[in-house]
Amino acid sequence: MEIWQGKQFSITDPKDVNTVIYQVSKTENSMAQNAPKLTVERLDFIEELRGENKRKTFFIDKELKEDEILVILSFAKEKVIINNGILQDNQIKVLKKPTPFKFKSIYSEKELEYKNVDYTPNLKRPIAIIDPETTEEVKPVLYFDEKTNEVKGKCKLKPYKSYFAFEVRQENDDYRIVGGNPVVS
Numbered sequence: 001m002e003i004w005q006g007k008q009f010s011i012t013d014p015k016d017v018n019t020v021i022y023q024v025s026k027t028e029n030s031m032a033q034n035a036p037k038l039t040v041e042r043l044d045f046i047e048e049l050r051g052e053n054k055r056k057t058f059f060i061d062k063e064l065k066e067d068e069i070l071v072i073l074s075f076a077k078e079k080v081i082i083n084n085g086i087l088q089d090n091q092i093k094v095l096k097k098p099t100p101f102k103f104k105s106i107y108s109e110k111e112l113e114y115k116n117v118d119y120t121p122n123l124k125r126p127i128a129i130i131d132p133e134t135t136e137e138v139k140p141v142l143y144f145d146e147k148t149n150e151v152k153g154k155c156k157l158k159p160y161k162s163y164f165a166f167e168v169r170q171e172n173d174d175y176r177i178v179g180g181n182p183v184v185s
Helices: none
Strands: 007-013 018-026 038-042 044-050 053-060 069-076 079-088 091-094 099-102 112-118 127-130 141-145 150-157 162-171 174-184
Touching: 007 018, 018 053, 038 127, 038 162, 069 091, 069 162
Parallel strands: none
Antiparallel strands: 007 053, 018 038, 018 069, 044 053, 069 079, 079 091, 079 099, 112 150, 127 162, 141 150, 162 174
């Protein structure tokens, strides 16, 4: 039996909605000049069916710092609702009204590699690419860039398929989520 310590909270997804949550963190003591200043990490969860709804319990391994937020992505048919939140007393507090993003499915007949993704020394990154049908994250293939002496990654995207991508960036002392539109292959 696995023992888990940390914080947890639950949400209920209606039928045909699938929510995933990412924790946004500042990069601590990064030695590399070009390393991301912010990183995203998907929260683990367990799911149980309750009638036609799905109750998801999300887990956070460590105490969230005051400047760390959660990016809540709720995928429904041909749209994504994006929220920002914080965790207080084992409950999620949504920071602002949901932002719906509609996207079109555009495809290519060729396989595509998407962007060189910079990583921190502990292999965290500021970008996530998600398959909107399954809400599974596309895992980058890591490689060592000898020119810059850094670990980087590329995502292989399948033909005839759309993807949802988002990236977090720091502007002044605030976060900004970039994306919301699909990355298409």
